[in-house]
Amino acid sequence: MNKQLEKLFRLPTVEDPYQYKKVRIVDIEDLAPDHRMFTLKFTDERVSQNFDFVPGQFIMLTIPKAGEIPLSICSSPTRKGTIQITVRRTGRKTKYLYTLKEGDLLAVRGPYGNGFPMDLMKGNNVLIIAGGLGLAPLRSVIWYVLDKREDYKEVYLLYGTRNYRLVLYKEELERLRKRSDIKTLFALDRFESEEDRAWADYEGYLPGLISKVDLDPEKTYVTVCGPPIAYKFIGAELIKNGYHESKIFVSLERKMECGIGKCGHCQVGYKLTCVDGPVFPLWDTKNLPNMI
Amino acid sequence: MSTLFKLEKAKILSKSRIFDFLNLLKENFDSLIAPVRKGKYTVFSEIENVEDIVFEYTRTLLPPKKFILKYRRERFTYDAQTLEIEKQENLSKKQVIFGVHPCDLHGLTILDQIHLGEFPDPRYLEVRRNTVLIGLSCEPDEWCYCISTGTAFPDGANWDLFLTDIGDKYFVSIGSDKGDELVHLSDGLFEEVTEEDLNKFKEETAKKKHLFDYERLPDLERISQVIELEYESEVWKKEAERCLSCGTCTNTCPTCFCYTSVDIPSLDGKKVQRVEFITSCQYPYYSRVAGGHEFLEDRTARFRHRYYHKFVGYPYQIGKFGCVGCGRCSAFCPANISMVKTLKKLREGKKEKTNV
Numbered sequence: 001m002n003k004q005l006e007k008l009f010r011l012p013t014v015e016d017p018y019q020y021k022k023v024r025i026v027d028i029e030d031l032a033p034d035h036r037m038f039t040l041k042f043t044d045e046r047v048s049q050n051f052d053f054v055p056g057q058f059i060m061l062t063i064p065k066a067g068e069i070p071l072s073i074c075s076s077p078t079r080k081g082t083i084q085i086t087v088r089r090t091g092r093k094t095k096y097l098y099t100l101k102e103g104d105l106l107a108v109r110g111p112y113g114n115g116f117p118m119d120l121m122k123g124n125n126v127l128i129i130a131g132g133l134g135l136a137p138l139r140s141v142i143w144y145v146l147d148k149r150e151d152y153k154e155v156y157l158l159y160g161t162r163n164y165r166l167v168l169y170k171e172e173l174e175r176l177r178k179r180s181d182i183k184t185l186f187a188l189d190r191f192e193s194e195e196d197r198a199w200a201d202y203e204g205y206l207p208g209l210i211s212k213v214d215l216d217p218e219k220t221y222v223t224v225c226g227p228p229i230a231y232k233f234i235g236a237e238l239i240k241n242g243y244h245e246s247k248i249f250v251s252l253e254r255k256m257e258c259g260i261g262k263c264g265h266c267q268v269g270y271k272l273t274c275v276d277g278p279v280f281p282l283w284d285t286k287n288l289p290n291m292i
Numbered sequence: 293m294s295t296l297f298k299l300e301k302a303k304i305l306s307k308s309r310i311f312d313f314l315n316l317l318k319e320n321f322d323s324l325i326a327p328v329r330k331g332k333y334t335v336f337s338e339i340e341n342v343e344d345i346v347f348e349y350t351r352t353l354l355p356p357k358k359f360i361l362k363y364r365r366e367r368f369t370y371d372a373q374t375l376e377i378e379k380q381e382n383l384s385k386k387q388v389i390f391g392v393h394p395c396d397l398h399g400l401t402i403l404d405q406i407h408l409g410e411f412p413d414p415r416y417l418e419v420r421r422n423t424v425l426i427g428l429s430c431e432p433d434e435w436c437y438c439i440s441t442g443t444a445f446p447d448g449a450n451w452d453l454f455l456t457d458i459g460d461k462y463f464v465s466i467g468s469d470k471g472d473e474l475v476h477l478s479d480g481l482f483e484e485v486t487e488e489d490l491n492k493f494k495e496e497t498a499k500k501k502h503l504f505d506y507e508r509l510p511d512l513e514r515i516s517q518v519i520e521l522e523y524e525s526e527v528w529k530k531e532a533e534r535c536l537s538c539g540t541c542t543n544t545c546p547t548c549f550c551y552t553s554v555d556i557p558s559l560d561g562k563k564v565q566r567v568e569f570i571t572s573c574q575y576p577y578y579s580r581v582a583g584g585h586e587f588l589e590d591r592t593a594r595f596r597h598r599y600y601h602k603f604v605g606y607p608y609q610i611g612k613f614g615c616v617g618c619g620r621c622s623a624f625c626p627a628n629i630s631m632v633k634t635l636k637k638l639r640e641g642k643k644e645k646t647n648v
């Protein structure tokens with residue numbers, strides 16, 4: 001090629017958002033059947049110290065040979081050094097992940113998405129509503145708020161799941177139950193055993209707990225994550241109890257291939273879950289078609 | 293004459309010298325891509341012999357995006373044990389794509405916005421920087437509606453040179469430093485623009501809009517609103533009943549970019565290739581997540597999603613429609629579904645309702 005012309009083809013360098021950082025599995029904990037928590041540490045110590053995120057953000061995890069999947073970070077950015085993820089075994093890639101052991105390598109891109117508006121919530125009550133595995137991203141919110149306790153007023157956790165066997169982070173929840181700086185109410189769908197009865201505060205679905213919360217809706221931000229079908233009922237119940245649409249934040253799940261607005265899969269209405277979400281105010285979920 | 297139009301930004305190329313110019317391009321680039329005939333279709337293809345190139349055609353089967361955003365492309369290869377990503381050579385060839393119509397230039401500009409906006413993709417950037425685009429004027433057929441989408445002319449798109457047919461010459465507009473350098477390089481091939489050429493250019497350009505059959509064109513005014521208001525319309529279901537979910541519409545679309553990513557281990561299991569494939573929102577598994585839930589729950593939802601993304605989603609994401617009116621999705625649809633007709637029916641459906 002002509003030299004003069006060639007000069008015009010020089011490439012600017014941009015950071016490659018597709019490149020990942022390596023992490024090592026430093027701990028594995030079985031939380032419930034097919035629910036496992038992995039603690040990950042970046043192989044590069046500097047990355048470990050600098051990796052910052054907002055509760056509610058997610059990562060793209062490379063499972064060697066199997067591919068990438070989006071996962072919420074379930075640890076809090078207030079506790080640096082490692083990050084944690086809780087993974088449900090459901091399909092090909094998560095099955096593959098379950099074959100890995102402590103010491104094995106994985107890789108991480110991110111953090112991605114917007115996360116919960118922790119700054120906006122400062123000076124207010126925080127009501128955390130988690131259904132099933134939805135507790136994973138909200139665990140990040142819980143520890144964040146508790147570690148910065150003076151920034152927030154009252155903190156309330158509602159958690160519901162099918163039965164006691166599926167309860168996640170059992171010991172942690174026991175400790176939370178005993179703390180005085182956070183109120184908790186736990187529900188199980190239907191009491192099927194003595195264990196269920198002994199553990200839960202309530203028999204029934206999550207929305208049934210909302211009227212039991214004694215927070216001033218005017219001064220409360222609500223964070224919600226759970227199975228998609230629960231959102232309609234939780235949203236309706238919150239509104240009925242006086243909470244504000246613009247102060248209720250829900251985290252959505254969609255198919256994701258890239259996490260950075262390039263693969264198109266995560267569209268909800270006209271927005272992209274990966275860059276415009278995954279956390280949306282309830283207002284959005286009511287006004288964007290097909291959102292919940 | 294006033295200097296409203298900078299003549300330094302334009303030159304004249306006589307049609308008798310076009311092959312000389314194309315040969316010069318061939319010499320200077322690793323590959324020259326241009327439209328050629330293939331059976332009953334016109335396709336963009338790598339050129340061996342410049343005389344194979346067709347200068348008058350309406351639309352190619354696939355848009356030129358296939359040379360920028362390959363339908364199957366390797367992201368990178370990593371070591372299965374150490375996860376170390378292999379160093380990538382600068383693999384992208386210097387290529388020139390000749391004969392791109394305005395709609396497709398706008399299509400590529402939309403892809404530029406998607407891939408070079410937030411989280412710019414370095415591989416796309418590399419390919420894009422190594423590509424020179426030479427546009428060519430065209431005449432619409434019954435499927436084209438670029439005049440409605442505002443993409444009938446190269447204005448506002450990214451390109452390097454644009455050739456407008458003005459009889460026995462081309463009026464060559466220069467759109468970038470690369471285009472300018474190409475003109476310099478081809479010293480002697482290009483001539484200065486005369487007053488007469490300029491008038492001819494204006495005339496030819498103005499003529500285009502009279503070549504459309506205005507009865508057939510879609511009414512895109514407030515189309516985002518119409519689609520949102522008619523979200524539950526029966527029209528979606530009726531049209532989708534004929535749809536085969538084959539993905540031809542998205543595969544031939546110059547602006548569709550959805551892809552899926554797969555890790556493929558080598559036979560000995562030592563290396564893993566991360567490969568991206570073009571996919572389609574019309575495929576059932578497009579929105580399927582673990583547990584089998586599909587967020588686009590049926591064919592109607594998928595069918596509507598394409599329209600919604602083109603006319604509601606893109607305006608939010610990049611500030612303009614995701615449709616450049618090239619007509620491919622309708623012209624090549626095996627079920628004879630026409631985007632223009634669907635949009636018309638949506639509007640009419642609305643009228644009927646509001647009249648009662």
Ligand SMILES: Cc1cc2nc3c(=O)[nH]c(=O)nc-3n(C[C@H](O)[C@H](O)[C@H](O)COP(=O)(O)OP(=O)(O)OC[C@H]3O[C@@H](n4cnc5c(N)ncnc54)[C@H](O)[C@@H]3O)c2cc1C
Pocket residue numbers: 058067068069070071072073085086087088089090091092093094095133136137252253254255256257278580581582583
């Ligand atoms: C923002 C976000 C956060 C998430 N956080 C968690 C978490 O903390 N814990 C957890 O267990 N799961 C989480 N998921 C879901 C998790 O990504 C899927 O369960 C996982 O991708 C399933 O992969 P698989 O190959 O095992 O299942 P398969 O069913 O075999 O998956 C097939 C393909 O679909 C895609 N896919 C399947 N389900 C989902 C899904 N729900 N969301 C996005 N893509 C999907 C995968 O990319 C995969 O390529 C999250 C999803 C999103 C979008």
Ligand code: SF4
Pocket residue numbers: 541544545546547548602614615616617618619620621622631
């Ligand atoms: S939607 Fe159809 S007419 Fe519009 S740009 Fe895509 S293929 Fe062309």
Ligand code: SF4
Pocket residue numbers: 264542545547548549550571572573574597598599601602
């Ligand atoms: S969502 Fe559908 S219409 Fe939109 S870019 Fe992807 S394949 Fe094309």
Ligand code: FES
Pocket residue numbers: 255256257258259260261262263264265266267272273274275
């Ligand atoms: S995950 Fe790819 S665009 Fe959102």
